Every structure is written in structure tokens, then in C-alpha cells.
Amino acid sequence: xxxxxxxxxxxxxxxxxxxxxxxxxxxxxxxxxxxxxxxxxxxxxxxxxxxxxxxxxxxxxxxxxxxxxxxxxxxxxxxxxxxxxxxxxxxxxxxxxxxxxxxxxxxxxxxxxxxxxxxxxxxxxxxxxxxxxxxxxxxxxxxxxxxxxxxxxxxxxxxxxxxxxxxxxxxxxxxxxxxxxxxxxxxxxxxxxxxxxxxxxxxxxxxxxxxxxxxxxxxxxxxxxxxxxxxxxxxxxxxxxxxxxxxxxxxxxxxxxxxxxxxxxxxxxxxxxxxxxxxxxxxxxxxxxxxxxxxxxxxxxxxxxxxxxxxxxxxxxxxxxxxxx
Amino acid sequence: xxxxxxxxxxxxxxxxxxxxxxxxxxxxxxxxxxxxxxxxxxxxxxxxxxxxxxxxxxxxxxxxxxxxxxxxxxxxxxxxxxxxxxxxxxxxxxxxxxxxxxxxxxxxxxxxxxxxxxxxxxxxxxxxxxxxxxxxxxxxxxxxxxxxxxxxxxxxxxxxxxxxxxxxxxxxxxxxxxxxxxxxxxxxxxxxxxxxxxxxxxxxxxxxxxxxxxxxxxxxxxxxxxxxxxxxxxxxxxxxxxxxxxxxxxxxxxxxxxxxxxxxxxxxxxxxxxxxxxxxxxxxxxxxxxxxxxxxxxxxxxxxxxxxxxxxxxxxxxxxxxxxx
Numbered sequence: 001x002x003x004x005x006x007x008x009x010x011x012x013x014x015x016x017x018x019x020x021x022x023x024x025x026x027x028x029x030x031x032x033x034x035x036x037x038x039x040x041x042x043x044x045x046x047x048x049x050x051x052x053x054x055x056x057x058x059x060x061x062x063x064x065x066x067x068x069x070x071x072x073x074x075x076x077x078x079x080x081x082x083x084x085x086x087x088x089x090x091x092x093x094x095x096x097x098x099x100x101x102x103x104x105x106x107x108x109x110x111x112x113x114x115x116x117x118x119x120x121x122x123x124x125x126x127x128x129x130x131x132x133x134x135x136x137x138x139x140x141x142x143x144x145x146x147x148x149x150x151x152x153x154x155x156x157x158x159x160x161x162x163x164x165x166x167x168x169x170x171x172x173x174x175x176x177x178x179x180x181x182x183x184x185x186x187x188x189x190x191x192x193x194x195x196x197x198x199x200x201x202x203x204x205x206x207x208x209x210x211x212x213x214x215x216x217x218x219x220x221x222x223x224x225x226x227x228x229x230x231x232x233x234x235x236x237x238x239x240x241x242x243x244x245x246x247x248x249x250x251x252x253x254x255x256x257x258x259x260x261x262x263x264x265x266x267x268x269x270x271x272x273x274x275x276x277x278x279x280x281x282x283x284x285x286x287x288x289x290x291x292x293x294x295x296x297x298x299x300x301x302x303x304x305x306x307x308x309x310x311x312x313x314x315x316x317x318x319x320x321x322x323x324x325x
Numbered sequence: 326x327x328x329x330x331x332x333x334x335x336x337x338x339x340x341x342x343x344x345x346x347x348x349x350x351x352x353x354x355x356x357x358x359x360x361x362x363x364x365x366x367x368x369x370x371x372x373x374x375x376x377x378x379x380x381x382x383x384x385x386x387x388x389x390x391x392x393x394x395x396x397x398x399x400x401x402x403x404x405x406x407x408x409x410x411x412x413x414x415x416x417x418x419x420x421x422x423x424x425x426x427x428x429x430x431x432x433x434x435x436x437x438x439x440x441x442x443x444x445x446x447x448x449x450x451x452x453x454x455x456x457x458x459x460x461x462x463x464x465x466x467x468x469x470x471x472x473x474x475x476x477x478x479x480x481x482x483x484x485x486x487x488x489x490x491x492x493x494x495x496x497x498x499x500x501x502x503x504x505x506x507x508x509x510x511x512x513x514x515x516x517x518x519x520x521x522x523x524x525x526x527x528x529x530x531x532x533x534x535x536x537x538x539x540x541x542x543x544x545x546x547x548x549x550x551x552x553x554x555x556x557x558x559x560x561x562x563x564x565x566x567x568x569x570x571x572x573x574x575x576x577x578x579x580x581x582x583x584x585x586x587x588x589x590x591x592x593x594x595x596x597x598x599x600x601x602x603x604x605x606x607x608x609x610x611x612x613x614x615x616x617x618x619x620x621x622x623x624x625x626x627x628x629x630x631x632x633x634x635x636x637x638x639x640x641x642x643x644x645x646x647x648x649x650x
Binding site: 026028029031032047048050051052273276278279280310314315318321 | 348372598604647
């Protein structure tokens with residue numbers, strides 16, 4: 001079991017370290033929904049996590065792993081989404097600091113949210129500059145530590161605590177778990193948890209139909225990217241290509257990749273709204289959308305998914321809910 | 326302790342009887358929200374209950390109390406809201422049946438929802454007929470049992486199970502609990518739970534500013550109604566006057582009544598949306614609105630409220646969230 005970048009023991013240690021700081025989010029189930037689907041559906045509501053997404057788990061665990069001197073220098077990352085919020089808050093909780101690199105044209109609401117979580121924001125011009133260069137410059141000048149959204153073993157260990165809670169709270173055998181997959185960190189960490197603690201459970205990466213880089217990479221056996229210029233409403237998981245670290249796990253442990261169209265994602269948001277009274281962001285319900293669309297059978301089985309986040313403003317939420325194909 | 330229509334033992338028995346049928350809904354807390362408020366805020370998310378509101382607890386417990394012959398005859402009630410949904414489902418689960426009396430001009434969506442939960446619907450003309458007469462006729466003709474939304478000890482015992490779970494899951498002393506108050510059933514049942522199991526906890530009825538019949542009745546010492554012709558967005562708790570059964574409890578055990586304006590209720594819905602990712606209906610967050618408006622102090626204290634329901638359609642939800650004063 002020791003040859004993956006993260007193992008169940010690391011995740012258990014992270015779970016201990018995170019207790020009292022992250023929320024043990026509820027695992028939701030509704031008998032009327034189960035009757036409708038003919039099987040048991042379990043939703044791990046990480047949209048209810050601090051900062052509105054599971055990302056704080058990995059960011060906080062990575063920050064805990066820094067030395068005192070490193071924490072004093074602080075963290076830096078490139079993100080305009082849930083990872084930015086999670087890292088900002090994690091750094092603030094630990095009395096450290098975070099710099100978040102964002103394109104200058106990011107919506108004001110996102111900048112405000114990150115700023116409110118306690119981070120410093122550095123903007124760059126999307127047309128003439130590269131985010132990686134800006135991060136590298138900041139590291140060079142300040143000695144800050146880069147905390148990536150998934151490609152670090154301690155970030156993976158933190159993310160895995162969500163899967164560990166899911167398994168513990170399920171209290172029954174899980175036939176399949178679907179994880180919304182962008183960089184693949186939560187997917188990989190979940191795969192490790194199930195591999196070691198519940199080997200009969202199939203773990204699937206769930207992706208937007210037009211951003212199915214992990215699904216195709218799994219089929220081909222090596223990492224392939226998505227064509228440029230595509231769009232999806234699932235902004236949180238619009239990644240160009242699987243990262244090497246998470247793919248080293250996912251390529252060995254996943255049962256496969258499944259996809260959902262944007263219309264199916266909107267339907268899943270409406271389903272979560274009506275039946276579970278949840279506010280979700282589109283990228284967070286790709287797993288649910290794949291289940292509801294029958295990509296992974298649920299009849300007579302127990303199938304779980306993580307609702308990864310709920311950071312969406314009221315107008316955007318209303319627009320998506322009321323949009324018809 | 327024996328002189329109220331319901332006591333803690335009844336509620337504990339109901340809790341046992343309801344286990345496995347109703348959802349033990351999560352008690353939500355968020356450290357960042359607590360930091361914002363300077364105290365601990367606990368939300369019992371009964372919007373996540375089966376049928377989207379706490380009402381099924383009372384309806385199901387009352388149905389359990391019927392004899393086999395009574396169950397065969399079935400239940401009847403007047404309601405176009407959450408009690409209708411809860412009773413419809415409770416009857417269906419037990420292999421009984423329910424007739425729901427509704428005005429003929431009720432929105433199609435509400436009729437459909439009740440019908441989908443398995444009930445038969447009888448409509449009447451609001452202008453020329455009285456709902457109580459229709460219910461009485463149905464009882465006369467069919468022998469059905471009336472299951473009221475709050476005015477029955479077994480309905481109260483069922484409702485009280487939500488308060489019992491709240492107290493158990495809090496795992497700490499509660500300084501105050503605010504309950505959205507329409508007929509006053511959940512309020513009364515919560516008051517009984519706290520009176521017997523946590524006597525230092527203050528219980529408040531929370532009402533819309535213009536439907537504060539319980540608050541005024543508590544002040545005056547006897548039941549007084551609301552003037553006719555008033556409106557509020559809190560449709561679930563637009564009651565004309567406290568009912569005698571619940572007021573017999575509330576008048577002795579409550580710490581008082583607090584109110585919130587419709588604007589404050591909309592703000593509370595937005596707060597639940599942003600910080601807890603919850604879909605709520607307006608009447609369900611009157612307690613939260615009163616807390617956020619400072620009607621009951623939270624600084625340095627632990628204050629809880631029940632989010633009583635989340636039955637609202639996407640368009641109505643969007644309209645309320647995006648509405649400004």
C-alpha cells in the first residue's frame with residue numbers, strides 16, 4: 001500500500017489534525033429520493049464546509065505541514081475559486097498569510113470574497129502575463145510557499161478526510177462513489193481511502209462532457225488534455241489536463257470516468273434544490289448529474305457522491321435553476 | 326410536570342417511534358459565522374426533512390396513534406402547505422390515506438406536490454364555502470380522522486422530536502432557542518422539551534412583524550388575533566390567532582415573543598443561502614432573522630433556531646433572494 005503519494009494513514013492523521021477546524025459536513029439521504037431512484041443515494045454536503053467548499057481541508061492540512069519559519073513567510077497560490085477561499089481562510093486561522101494570484105478581470109465578487117477570507121490579492125494581466133510566472137516571482141521575492149489546489153501529498157491527505165468521513169458516516173457498504181473531478185485531487189484521495197478501507201467500492205471521476213480529460217486519459221493510459229476554446233457552466237473543474245501526481249493514483253485505482261452535459265448538471269442542481277434544499281455550484285454536482293443520468297447504475301445499490309461546493313451568487317444560482325435547455 | 330397536554334416522555338416515545346422514518350436532520354454550525362456574530366449559532370435544518378419541512382413528524386406520530394380501523398378510514402385535514410405534504414406522505418408510508426382540503430385557487434404547483442406525496446385533494450370555493458365545513462362534511466360522510474397541523478397532543482409530541490434532536494446534538498448548554506411560530510405547535514413542543522431537559526434555556530416564539538398574535542397574546546395574557554387584511558412573505562405562518570392547546574403551553578413556558586420584518590426575513594434567507602448553502606422558505610427563517618436583527622442577544626452565548634422548511638419553487642426563491650427593500 002505504500003507506493004502512492006498518499007496513503008490511508010496520512011489521511012487518518014489529517015483527519016485528527018483537522019478536527020475542530022473543518023466541519024464534519026452531513027451525509028444526506030432521503031427515503032423518498034431513494035424510492036424514486038430504486039437505490040440508496042448518499043450526498044456528502046461539502047458545500048456546507050467552511051468557505052463553501054471542500055478545498056479548505058487540503059489547504060489547511062498543507063499549511064499545518066509547514067515549519068514555523070515557512071508559516072511566517074506565508075503561502076501563495078494561483079486560483080480565483082474555491083481553493084483561493086480555502087487557502088485564504090486556512091492561512092488566517094493559523095496566523096499565517098496568503099497571497100492569491102488572480103487575473104485582473106476576475107469578477108469583483110470573487111475578489112471581495114477572497115479578501116474577506118483574509119488574503120492579499122495580486123492581479124495580473126491575462127493577455128500579457130502568465131500566472132505561473134507571477135507565482136514564481138512572488139516565491140523568489142518573498143520566500144512564500146506555494147500551496148497548489150491538488151498536486152501535493154499533504155493537500156491530497158487533507159482532501160481525503162472528506163472521503164473518510166463519507167465512508168464512516170455511510171455505515172453500510174458503498175457500491176460506487178462519484179467525485180466531481182477537476183485537477184483530480186479529491187478523486188485520487190477518495191480512491192486511496194476506498195482502496196484501503198473499502199476495496200469493493202468503485203470510484204469514478206465525474207467530469208463535464210467537454211472537459212473529460214481524466215476519462216480519456218484513463219482510457220488511453222496516459223495524460224491527455226482538453227481541446228482549447230471549450231466552455232462549460234462547471235467553472236470550478238474546467239482543467240486543461242490531469243496533473244501528474246493525481247493521475248499516478250487515478251490511473252491505477254479508478255473504476256473509470258463518467259461525464260454529464262451542462263443540461264444534466266442544471267437538472268442535478270434543480271434536483272439538489274428540490275429534494276435536498278441545497279445551494280450548489282454547477283461543478284459540484286457533476287457526480288450527482290451522472291448518477292441521475294444513469295451513467296452509473298443505482299437501482300438496488302448504494303451510490304455516493306460529494307457535493308464539492310456551493311459558492312455561487314444568488315443571481316447566478318437563479319439563472320441556472322430557471323434555465324431550460 | 327404532568328399538567329401540560331404533552332410531556333417529555335411522550336416526545337421521547339415519539340422519537341423512538343419515528344426513528345428510521347423521519348430524517349435526523351443535521352444541526353449546522355459554522356465557525357466563520359460564529360466569529361461574525363461573536364457567539365454560537367446553531368441551525369436545525371428541518372428544511373432537509375422528508376417532504377421539506379418538520380411537519381411530517383407530527384403528522385406521522387398522530388397517524389401511528391390511530392387504531393387499525395381508524396387508519397383504514399384514513400385522515401383528513403385542511404392545509405395547502407407543509408402540513409398537507411407531511412400528512413400525505415405519513416399516510417402513504419403507513420398504508421393509510423389522506424384527503425387534503427384546499428381552496429380551488431391554490432397554485433397548481435402546490436396541488437401537484439401534495440398529489441405526488443400520495444394524497445387525494447378536495448377543493449372548495451374560498452368565496453362561498455368554509456374549509457372547516459368541508460372537513461366536517463368529509464368526516465361525517467367517510468369517518469376519516471382529522472389530523473390538525475398542531476392542535477393535538479400526538480402532533481405536538483411528534484414535532485417535539487425535532488427539539489429533542491437539537492438538544493442532543495448541540496452537546497452544550499443552549500442559552501436560547503427561537504422557533505418560527507404559526508399555530509404554535511413546534512414552539513410549544515420545544516418549550517416542553519427545554520422545560521424538562523434544559524430548564525435554563527429560554528424559548529422564544531418568532532413571528533412575522535404583522536402576524537405577532539402569539540407575542541401580543543403572551544404580553545396580554547390571553548389569546549388575541551391579528552387584524553384582517555395584512556400580508557407577509559411568510560405564508561407558512563400567517564395564522565389568525567394562537568390555538569388554545571398550544572397557547573396553554575406557550576403562555577406558561579415561553580420567555581417571550583420576538584418578531585422580524587419581511588425585509589429582515591429576506592436578509593436571513595440570503596444569510597442562510599451564502600453561509601449555510603440552504604434553500605429556505607421565508608416563514609422558516611423568522612427565528613434566524615430575529616437573531617441576526619439582534620432581538621435576542623447572541624454575543625458570548627449559544628443560540629439555536631429551527632429552519633422549519635424549504636418548500637419554495639426556484640422562481641419564488643430567486644425573486645426573494647434578489648429583492649431589495
